[in-house]
Amino acid sequence: MKSWTFAVKRLAYSGVSLLGLSILIFVIARVLPGDPARLALGPRAPQSVVEALRLQLHLNDPVYTQYFYWLRGIFTGDWGIALFTQRNVLIDVSDFLPATIELILFAAIIDLVIAVPLGLAAGRRANSIVDNGVRVLSYVGIAVPSFVVAILLQLFLGYGTHLFPLIGRISQNVVPPTQITGLYTLDALLTGNPGAFADSVWHLILPAFALALGPIAQEARIMRSSVVENLDKDFTLSEVSHGLPERTITFKYLMKPSLIPTITIYALDISAQIANAFLIETIFIWPGFSKYGLNAMLSKDLNAIVAVVMVAGVMFVIANILVDLVVGYLDPRIRLQRRTEE
Amino acid sequence: MPLLEVRDLRVEYRVYEGTLKVLNGVSLSLERGEKVGIIGESACGKTTTVKTIMGLLAKNSKVAGGDVTYKGEDVLKMSKKRLTELRRKNISMVFQDPSAALNPVFTVRQQLYDIIKFSTDERLTREELHEKAVEVLRQGALPEPDRILDSYPFQLSGGMKQRVNISMALVSASELLIADEPGTSLDVTIEDQIMRLLKKIVEEKGISIIPVKKFVDRIYVMYAGTIVEEGPTREVFNSPQHPYTQLLIKAVPKLTGGGIPEGILGQVPSYLKPPAGCRFVTRCPYAMEVCDTDAPPLYGVGAKQRAACFLYDERQLPR
């Protein structure tokens, strides 16, 4: 139970960070030159309309009053109107977020499933073909921007071979599953709709892979180097000298300590995916939160921009707390130390 | 046939500066049930020697010559499978630093159960595993075996960790236990306890041991990767024959007084460019011309001792 008090503590601490973030982004948005109302309505709107909007958005009040109004709205469900959709931002967010979460989760699974075994194999057999392959992959993954990967995947696997769909979440002739979570794959499973499930997985593969390639490279690299490091440690030599088989040493005694740094970086990468999704969703016309955010940014819609940043911040916080729990599970030193600190 | 025989072993490490020629023709042998020690200053090649025997050399190292035979089988040419079998059932090792030698993220139970499981070809039940684990921990003189089993290494003291390491090694060391200075990283009283424990276990179980010093029947004196003297412990300490051993024993402070002992002048030669002949030549008070060019073989001195020094050559060598 103690790890829960730890999580709560972290949560409270992160809440302070998020509050700071909201002030920061709010101040940047309101203090910088340019009239948000004018920006939203365009140069040709009559001054009287602009004035009315200023009044509606409390733009004539001091910044701290505006911030207070905004903060109160956040907790009462009034996130302001997104001017480019003419809807409450909260409704927009809850409409668009599931598609992005689905994409990021799918990418996260692909990442872990590919990177960990690759890194383990590469570290175990340093300078083998697998190791050199991982080295090349890790450089490709780092050096090729995700939007270039996306374009290339679309070009070769979409246009070129028609193996995968080019855009969207689901084929036009497939009825989306009844909404429960908003994640098509999960909803399709819950409602027992294998056709929709297969179709949405099929649509997920290219964008998720484009999103995952960079992190795969990163994690495989971290995993490899920590395996190599642990391979030289006395405890590994000791396990060898006690006659444990290579299989047990690799998949148990090397894997667990090597996962600790890997998972830490993994969490950072996953929480950064919401930003990378901005580009990927644009390319694959994925009707998600990031694409929504980008539209908000391109049309300078302040309410929506602030909300997008805050939601990203919350996701970042959640990812970090989750990783702390996982690392605590993997590393008893951290887990038990936390207990004694409570 | 000796249990273990090392003949003319040469091991090198590749590093930035070039090749470190660490072991320069090390030979030693060990009979069944015998306790043999290796003494020498730090970095004289003790750890490299024992690691070579266990097949645990680092990646940047290379066996440049010689062989290691265990009951007539060449360990260096053994298949991986056979070597693992040997480690599962016959030989094991205790490392110098007990904190580094236990996997930090597994409990003692997890580690010890696996070692026991793989030390036998039978399938053991969980009760049998537990029984055996408690038995070896008792042999390692650990109180409250159940509490120890559920501990992570970082929850144990250094001395306890080393006892756990010894217990683990005991599972698979039915014939030979190699202990690489198992007490040096602990404080003196704990070190003493650990050494007594090892001695007791080895004598009770009738297994052989190479600890790096103390309580042994026979010792090898190592200097810069060469064996310079060998003989029964008492004789070597009472009448050291090799100039290095003489200086080494004189350098050990005595409780009976007599002032601060003299050290040995000079430095251990670089392994990069070791002297072509005797490796001790740069510090030897009796160095002769021949010592610069030829490496001395081990000459029999007295009934049981041997020393690698031209002083014991029958020929009249020019001084």
Add this chain to the structure above:
Amino acid sequence: MKSSRTLREVYGRYWYKFSKNDLSIVGLACIAGVVLIALLAQWISPYPASAGLYVNFGNAGAAPSASHIFGTDQNGRDILSRVFFGFRYSLMLVAVVLSVTVAPGVVLGLVAGYYVNRWFSAVIMRLADIFVAVPPLLLALSVASVLTPSAINAMLAVSLAWWPWYTRLVYSSASSIRNEDFVRAAELVGASRWHIMFKEILPNNLGSVLTKVTLDCGWVILIGASLSFVGLGAQAPTPDLGTMIAEGSAYLPGQWWISIFPALAIVVVILGFNLLGDGINDMFASGVA
């Protein structure tokens, strides 16, 4: 003893550690080449006019040929020349962002780490926490969007997202180094606080900061390119690699060269900086092997 080793030996050792991996040399060569091209872009570009508002619709979208090795874009501009000038913009972005963020970030980290128990240390670090509570790309995107999209504002936006990473890097090591004996000794003999921070603690962080700077060059270029890819960075007709890829992607797959060559160019720069960074990391790594 430092004095007994000549400078040449010290640098020789650094160079050995750096060059032990051939890839580090490849990285160094890539970056040296890119820097040279960027500096000399006006003189070595086959069609310097293509860098700007030049149009030649008669020759638009021409496939790679002897006169236009990388082909021409939708406005008939020479892609090779634009890539050369694109390097210039990318390096400028890196130079601006890192020169305005590294020094303040490092100094803040040093101060916060050395005075770890004082109130301003907590303020600095909580402030840094706020800035790293969202991914740098997202922070840069939102700041760039609120400002008017332009090359300068993109640099500003990326900078705002960048400094706290240096603060955190230096803070974590400075706060532990301050308890080392050599720092305590310097305090005992009455060395000034500035001396301790900059002469005793900072040199111990130089390796990790330098490695991060090199690796970050690649990241900054990537983020800059991402900004311009979505239209929130440098605006036309600035020859920016990200913008070129975005504009060219509309002509895929038929006129692939319009986007693929700029994409390759960006890959070369980022790869170069990463290989170089790994080499620098090796250079400062301890150990003989």
